[in-house]
Structure formats: C-alpha cells, structure tokens
Amino acid sequence: MKPLLNFFLFMLMTVPLLGQPAKIIVFRHAEEAENGSKESLSLRGQERAMALVPMLTGTPELIARNTPLLLFATKISKDTNNNHTHETLEPLAAQLRLKINAPHANSDYEALARHILTSAACKDKTILICWTHSCIPGLLAALGVTSETEPWPKGVYDRLLVVTYDRGSARMVNLPQKLLFGDSRH
Secondary structure, eight states: OHHHHHHHHHHHHHHHHHTOOSEEEEEEOOOBOTTOOSSSBOHHHHHHHHHHHHHHHTOTTTSOTTOOEEEEOOOOOTTOOOOHHHHHHHHHHHHHTOOEEOOSOTTOHHHHHHHHHHOGGGTTOEEEEEEOGGGHHHHHHHTTOOSOOOOOOTTOOOEEEEEEEETTEEEEEEEEOOOSTTOOOO
C-alpha cells in the first residue's frame, strides 16, 4: 500500500511540471486614453503596442526564432468596453499570425496560471501574457514566483516581467521596454 501512496504523491508533485512552458513574459496593457475612456488605448498606447512587435520578435533572449508561442489577454466581459489587453497584443498577433487566447477574466488569473503550468498545450512554449496591472502581482504568485512582487504602479506601462523555471522553481527578471520617450532605462 505504501508504494502506491508514494506513487500518487509523486504524481501530485510532478503534474504541475508536465505543462511547464519554456518562458512566460508578463506585461501590462499599454496606456489608456487620457480622458479616462475605457474604450481604447491612447495614441501613446497604440505606439507602444506597435513598438512591442519588433522589440519582442527582434530580441532572441525574449522570443527565440522558431519557438512556439501562445498569447493570452483578459477575457472581455459583456459589461465592459475595456479591451486594452487585446489592443496591446493585436499588432503582435497580426505579425505572428497568432490568435489571442482570452479564456479568463482579469480577476481569474489563478485559473490562467493553473492552465499554463499544467496544460500540455503550453509545454516548452514561450507564453506572452498581457494583463491588467492590479492583478499582475497575484498572477506572478500563481505562476510560482516567490519573491515579493510589489503592487504595479498605476502610471507604469514600460516593464516586461520574464519568468523562467529551473527544476520547477520560478525565477523572474524585471526588464525595461525602452520603447518610447520617457520610458525607464533600467
């Protein structure tokens, strides 16, 4: 009986590793319209969304050539016009001819993390997640990042958080995008 119990415990510990992605890149949606409108990105936000394409696809450390990719954004609810995460990913999706997956609402980041970490569809792929800033710390924790993640400042749009795994342990690097005038350089 004990060998059977040990087998089940081993399986419970290794199941999350079955779908382990090669890398996860998390970033906030681009800048919103200054008038407070939730309907679309501002001009600067549109510029950022376009500038992300060559930055991500031209940096092999982020997206290696011929690496399979999956794109995730927040689910657009019937009750809101806010699709900033989709608008931010659309230029990249168009360039790469990929669909934007949006199975989960903004607050349901734990389900997204569970899917990414256990799904065979995510195994060995680079995953790009564009999410809302207020939920990114929780998303990172759900992805297994154990270092303290500060709340994402409201006016910060220019960071990439790159999560990699080594023997099941998550490691995160916070990188500047350096895309637009006024972006942080470090």
